[in-house]
Amino acid sequence: MKKKWFKILLILAGIGVVAAVLGYIFIYNKPHPNYEKMNPDFTLTAAVLFNEYVEDSEAAGLEYNGKMVAVEGEVTLVESVDEQVKAYFVLSEGLFGNEGIRVTMLENHSGPLLDMPPGSLMSIKGYVTGYNGTDVIMEHGSLMHSYQ
Amino acid sequence: MKKIIGILTILLIFSYHQEVQAQRYVTKDGRITFFSEAPAENIEAFNNQVNSALDIGSGDFIFRVLMKSFQFEKALMQEHFNENYIESHKHPNATFSGKVTNLEAIDFGTPGTYNAVVSGDLTIKGITKSITEEGMFEVNADGTIHGQATFMIAIADFDIKIPRAVINNIAEEIEIKVDVKLSPLNN
Numbered sequence: 252m253k254k255k256w257f258k259i260l261l262i263l264a265g266i267g268v269v270a271a272v273l274g275y276i277f278i279y280n281k282p283h284p285n286y287e288k289m290n291p292d293f294t295l296t297a298a299v300l301f302n303e304y305v306e307d308s309e310a311a312g313l314e315y316n317g318k319m320v321a322v323e324g325e326v327t328l329v330e331s332v333d334e335q336v337k338a339y340f341v342l343s344e345g346l347f348g349n350e351g352i353r354v355t356m357l358e359n360h361s362g363p364l365l366d367m368p369p370g371s372l373m374s375i376k377g378y379v380t381g382y383n384g385t386d387v388i389m390e391h392g393s394l395m396h397s398y399q
Numbered sequence: 400m401k402k403i404i405g406i407l408t409i410l411l412i413f414s415y416h417q418e419v420q421a422q423r424y425v426t427k428d429g430r431i432t433f434f435s436e437a438p439a440e441n442i443e444a445f446n447n448q449v450n451s452a453l454d455i456g457s458g459d460f461i462f463r464v465l466m467k468s469f470q471f472e473k474a475l476m477q478e479h480f481n482e483n484y485i486e487s488h489k490h491p492n493a494t495f496s497g498k499v500t501n502l503e504a505i506d507f508g509t510p511g512t513y514n515a516v517v518s519g520d521l522t523i524k525g526i527t528k529s530i531t532e533e534g535m536f537e538v539n540a541d542g543t544i545h546g547q548a549t550f551m552i553a554i555a556d557f558d559i560k561i562p563r564a565v566i567n568n569i570a571e572e573i574e575i576k577v578d579v580k581l582s583p584l585n586n
Contacts, residue, residue, distance in 0.1 A: 380467035
């Protein structure tokens with residue numbers, strides 16, 4: 252009888268150890284998403300996305316925050332800040348100067364962008380983190396298409 | 400005569416506008432880092448998309464921080480931060496609106512390093528608390544101003560609840576580091 256209980260306990264302990272190891276690998280240490288390979292949840296022009304946030308930031312936030320969005324428009328500025336490259340669709344002007352959609356590019360998509368002339372028509376996808384009162388912010392951006 | 404008065408008025412308005420603009424220093428690339436030191440693990444996250452504006456005439460100083468822009472080493476921590484603790488879908492921005500209270504001790508026209516005292520309202524997760532913190536302004540010869548500050552906040556003050564299961568993983572007080580390189584708005 253004792254042997255049987257011992258066996259059951261041993262099996263349960265084994266299952267527990269396996270579950271803990273799997274949990275550590277696949278849950279606690281799960282990697283960040285591969286943003287470059289993610290398909291866009293939405294595709295629209297830069298002006299439409301920006302205007303939706305300006306008109307009703309709460310409603311637009313519920314729709315787009317935390318989503319992969321592809322935007323198309325003229326990239327007015329390409330900025331290099333602290334080793335990061337940002338594509339800027341300038342669409343308005345306000346307290347902080349330019350306003351629009353700012354996309355922090357993935358490292359491997361930064362180089363091609365720096366070579367583009369200002370005002371190039373591009374399609375860029377990125378992970379929307381929200382609207383900060385001046386700009387719609389997108390991270391992990393990748394260049395999908397350039398019309399130059 | 401009317402024409403001359405009209406031209407003078409336009410010039411006056413234009414020069415006033417220029418002066419007001421020159422007093423305002425801004426950045427959209429400010430950096431905020433937070434650090435939690437707890438028995439089980441240390442957690443660090445950064446956000447380098449911080450909007451900040453300083454009016455050196457009035458001392459008005461504002462920040463606006465998108466919570467979803469905080470980057471963590473571990474994806475799971477980032478998920479928990481946004482979904483469980485900060486609820487960034489409900490409260491996407493944190494803000495600070497305040498003033499530099501010792502303006503007389505800072506000469507923004509002369510390069511150098513100056514101690515600063517900043518006082519105002521910090522809003523996180525929809526809850527506003529008054530804070531007063533010390534920091535530093537470095538006025539540079541190229542016309543930029545570099546502001547830095549380090550301070551602690553108690554997460555309970557902002558209704559951030561930590562489940563018992565992870566009580567040893569998250570500190571009750573978090574260290575916040577602010578680093579902004581402000582440029583004149585008319586540049």
